[in-house]
Amino acid sequence: MLLPPSTLTPMERQLLQQIQALSQSLLxxxxxxxxxxxxxxxxxxxxxxxxxxxxxxxxxxLGPLGQVExxxx
Numbered sequence: 001m002l003l004p005p006s007t008l009t010p011m012e013r014q015l016l017q018q019i020q021a022l023s024q025s026l027l028x029x030x031x032x033x034x035x036x037x038x039x040x041x042x043x044x045x046x047x048x049x050x051x052x053x054x055x056x057x058x059x060x061x062l063g064p065l066g067q068v069e070x071x072x073x
Contacts, residue, residue, distance in 0.1 A: 004016050
């Protein structure tokens with residue numbers, strides 16, 4: 001934190017301290033959110049990989065599927 005100049009009034013000093021505290025709080029919250037986002041991204045990548053693996057396995061078990069044509073009723 002920066003040291004306030006000696007010319008500040010007590011009210012200005014208090015306001016500056018509150019702004020600095022808010023800034024620190026917001027930085028901490030942003031850091032926490034970054035960690036949560038990274039964890040969610042990792043979970044999504046793991047889920048996508050699991051879906052891809054399952055799809056490949058099902059494809060091997062079922063063999064090639066022909067195109068399905070739907071006839072209108």
